[in-house]
Amino acid sequence: MVSVVAVARRAGVSPATVSRVLGGRVPVTADTRARVLEAIEELGYRPNEVARTLRAGRGRSLALVIGDIQQGVNGTLAKNMQRELERQGLDLLLFDLDHRQDRLRHILERAPSLGLRGLLLSSPHIMDMNALVPAFRAAVERGIEIISVSQDLSALGITSVVHDDLGGARTAIDHLLARQSAPIAFVGRVSTSAIGRARFDGYRDALRAHGQPFDPSLVWDISEGFRADAGYRATSEALDRGLRFRSVLAASDELALGCMAAAADRGLSIPADIAFVGFGGLGLAAFARPPMTTVALDVDAQARAVCSLLGTQQNGSAGSTRCHLVPTQLVLRQSA
Amino acid sequence: MVSVVAVARRAGVSPATVSRVLGGRVPVTADTRARVLEAIEELGYRPNEVARTLRAGRGRSLALVIGDIQQGVNGTLAKNMQRELERQGLDLLLFDLDHRQDRLRHILERAPSLGLRGLLLSSPHIMDMNALVPAFRAAVERGIEIISVSQDLSALGITSVVHDDLGGARTAIDHLLARQSAPIAFVGRVSTSAIGRARFDGYRDALRAHGQPFDPSLVWDISEGFRADAGYRATSEALDRGLRFRSVLAASDELALGCMAAAADRGLSIPADIAFVGFGGLGLAAFARPPMTTVALDVDAQARAVCSLLGTQQNGSAGSTRCHLVPTQLVLRQSA
């Protein structure tokens, strides 16, 4: 491996000077600089990031700790995050939680020894914070920046950049009500998901704001995961039980797709018999038939917001930590 | 940061001994060992991966270099790869190519200085190998293991673990022919995609094997990306032009979804009027209406195969490098 020493020798200078040229923070004679640059070129030298990291105490990578990269808009999130981080010369380590809390603790503990600069936590999973707070605290004390992007953890002193799930759900309900689609069912309140919870809260708040009755039998909890099959099952059961509803707000696009399939399988017409609104803004939703109306998340804006926050944080001063809201947008298609 | 030195002091031994206990490869007295372990426990010591990496010359992470994490089964691929790598104590660095070849060269050049152990290349993009081969070679010489998982690059001395795209397409055609769905169209031959090419080859070969005519007007190229809108457009145009076909094999599930939407929008019945087969095995495909028949990829098997190959490779001995084929499976649903 070509090292600073080799470059220095070739340029007839000391390793320190090579380092100075590389850093660009300390003045170097134009002539020396040119010789060093030339040597670097000739030798095809590349600074060793690992050595730099060891020296500096921390490196140039962040971990994206994600609930389930396979689901929903998480792929898009990963893509956007990687792109934005790279713009700042940062690398992205991917760590899939598979929704297991012990895995989160594990990566928190490993972060400092990996030289990670920070940790982007994208899990909607409601965690046992008593068990986790010490791990978070320890990481922050070691200089790890933590930003939560799926649930608001600002109360714990963790900077959060989350979508306006509540507002998004409200907008959806407003729309559904405006087009006379009450009663409205909600699918996807999951006891373990902060996102499911927030979207449900928006649903309930909006009903209340409009003076609409809240009917618990129209809220369909699902055990876990916002998968299409859960939506299918919930809707099928509701239909079997003869529940009366004219529309469904789903906590995810996948869920909504499952719901729509269930309605379609019973020969129901969408949106005439039942209207459906999804949540997420999956590209594929536009190709469901009918095309799905959905509350679209702006993951690109979120990624940019997260990156602009990096380095800015006042480490974990629990009181003042803010939660930044990323606006959502109702995309009207034909399902509602 | 708690270091070996601190642990050593506490246990009353030398740093070397601590290291030996950690490594477990060199015999240590049971007593000493116990004292060291205790000190580690008390201090909450964690070995610094960065220092280890610097010392060893390479670390414990691989890069997953992916064409577009947002598309198709790539999310599933990332998830499975991360899980399997972690089983071997390896971390996964995510690098999204956005289908740009210069980005691949870039990461190849950076790999050694990042201490990467290897590079999992998942891009179907057909690249200018003249421009890339030197970069590949340089990386391999520096000890980077490279495995290609989306296209067969064994001719270049790069171990490849790819799905049996050709066989999968053949099976789909066999099925379509058996159910009297000729003529069969193919959508998704992309000039820049090795995957699109391989699946197309399977389509053409199977037609030939069955003595079916090959009609070029039934092969719909798309400019790039296996997105649903491309499928929608291609199918719409074909229908507008009055082309005669009874079924469509798509090079991806997204594409197929777009195709089905186009047919549905014209009031065509699926599969009675036109049958559709997708490629990939996206979970969502089961909730299209009608449910989509698709050639499912076994990404889990692929990830396991890749990991079992790590460390096994005889670095880039161009002649003998093998291409491992992962079988696909036709999942019959109602669209064909």
Added chain:
DNA sequence: CTGAAAGCGCTAACAC
């Protein structure tokens, strides 16, 4: 079986 010492590649102090 254990300790001392060297060194992976880099950069920040400290001289000059």
Added chain:
DNA sequence: GTGTTAGCGCTTTCAG
């Protein structure tokens, strides 16, 4: 403006 030196934390000789 530039060179010398030390040390980030680890493991691996080499002695003992």
